[in-house]
Amino acid sequence: MARAEPDRRACGDAVETAALGFLEAKGLRLLARNASTRGGELDLVMAEGGSVVFVEVRYRGSAAFGGGAASVDAGKRRRLVRAAQVWLLRHPRHAEAPCRFDVVAASGDPAAPAFDWLRDAFRADDC
Numbered sequence: 001m002a003r004a005e006p007d008r009r010a011c012g013d014a015v016e017t018a019a020l021g022f023l024e025a026k027g028l029r030l031l032a033r034n035a036s037t038r039g040g041e042l043d044l045v046m047a048e049g050g051s052v053v054f055v056e057v058r059y060r061g062s063a064a065f066g067g068g069a070a071s072v073d074a075g076k077r078r079r080l081v082r083a084a085q086v087w088l089l090r091h092p093r094h095a096e097a098p099c100r101f102d103v104v105a106a107s108g109d110p111a112a113p114a115f116d117w118l119r120d121a122f123r124a125d126d127c
Contacts, residue, residue, distance in 0.1 A: 011059070011110045012059060014110050014111065015057060015059040015106045015110050015113050016033075016034075016044070016057045018106070018112075018113055018115075019043075019055070019057045019104045019106060019113075019115060020033070020044060022104070022115050022117070023044070023055065026117075027048065028046040028047065028048045029046060029047045030044065030045075031045040031046060031052070031091075031094070032044075032045040032087070032091075033045075035083070035087055037082075037083045037086040037087060038086065039079055039082040039083050039086060040079040040082065040083040041083065042054055042055075042056075042080065042083050042087060043056055044057065045087060050097055050098065051097055051098045051099065051100060052088070052094050052098070052099045052100075053099070053101075053102055054080060054083075054084045054099065054100070054101050054102070055101075055102045055103070055104055056072055056076070056080060056101070056102070056103050056104070056121075057103075057104045057106065058104070058105050058106065059105075059106040059107070059110065059113065060105070060106075060107055061107070061110070072121065072122070077101070077122050077126070080101060081101070081124045084099065084101070099124070100119070100120045100123075101120070101121055101123070101124070102118060102119050102121055103117075103118040103121040104116070104117050104118070105118065
């Protein structure tokens with residue numbers, strides 16, 4: 001069982017790297033990756049135009065238990081909002097920029113995943 005965790009992490013890292021490339025190809029620019037705060041972790045913090053985009057990357061090899069987007073429940077959204085607030089406090093030059101929360105749901109082969117990009121998937125005031 002100890003072997004499954006490194007494989008899972010490697011898979012997650014590969015999918016996250018692929019998602020980063022996907023978003024960069026769409027014109028977004030990386031500000032931070034795996035930004036840890038006391039309240040949680042932000043997978044990707046990107047810039048698009050003058051906006052800061054907090055991106056949650058979710059991979060599911062199978063939709064048997066719901067797709068990746070479905071796994072971003074109310075509790076996860078609250079943790080992401082809190083982590084984003086802390087990130088903005090630590091990076092005050094971005095604090096006045098418009099912000100949004102996107103979800104990139106990845107599926108299929110982790111070496112070449114398919115992406116479903118949900119722009120503005122939720123808002124901070126929804127949480």
